Amino acid sequence: MKNLGLVLSIILLAGILVACGDNASGNTTTLNEDKIVVGVTAGPHEQIVEAAAEVAAENGLEVELKVFSDYVLPNTALSEGDLDVNSYQHEPFLDQFNDDHGTDLVPVGKTILNPMGVYSETYESMDDLPDGATFGLPNDPTNGGRALFILEEAGIISLEEGKKETASIHDVIDNPKNLEFIELDAAQIPKQLSEVDAAAINTNFALGAGINPKEDSILLESTNSPYVNFIVVRAENENDLAVEKFIEAYQSDEVKAFIEEEFQGSVIPSWDE
Structure with missing residues (x-):
């Protein structure tokens, strides 16, 4: 009987540990509300997110920027958890990446059109x-x-x-x-x-x-292009507060004014379209 009680205790303890483990794992999927790591490609996307970071900082969100020189690595880094968000791609490219790599990255907010x-x-x-x-x-x-x-x-x-x-x-x-x-x-x-x-x-x-x-x-390229760019996150994070804060900062009047002044029509804000 003592052995049976010991076995039952071990099983019960294991169940509690597994439940706690699942809980902890669930918590780690939620992004830090006060800091976000954003991947961009060098050039306009980098400059615009730098401007968005200044707006975000005023609202208590720190933005850490990571700059890439190609189109694949920002999505790879996002899917592997090295980034929280990226901002550099249009939806057809994202769809193709997800199809090719079996990933679940989702667009959460329009950014700009870079007319080819x-x-x-x-x-x-x-x-x-x-x-x-x-x-x-x-x-x-x-x-x-x-x-x-x-x-x-x-x-x-x-x-x-x-x-x-x-x-x-x-x-x-x-x-x-x-x-x-x-x-x-x-x-x-x-x-x-x-x-x-x-x-x-x-x-x-x-x-x-x-x-x-x-x-x-x-x-x-005309302004009715389907190739508008998006802020992209892992599906599990699309409703996180940090993501909402970053989208709000990016789509602010301050960032729109920066884009229009800096790029003089070569880059077009697209979230109001």
């Missing part, structure tokens, strides 16, 4: 591009598709029906100028612009290379 532009060191308009011109575009699926979407919207090419935002170069069904598409690393396209007749460049990389989208592009 087409640039050329040789030609002053898309009409000037000769037959068979070489055209550089990002080699990642979402931004490559975005570049093709812009070309179709401008009447330069036609894409297969149903492939608008997810198109690849293999989905081009009409190409009157016989453009030769060359897929390149998005971050390197500004350095390789002289090697092609024209190229589509993401705004953060264009600005980083001293290229002004509004003034220097020969074609600029």
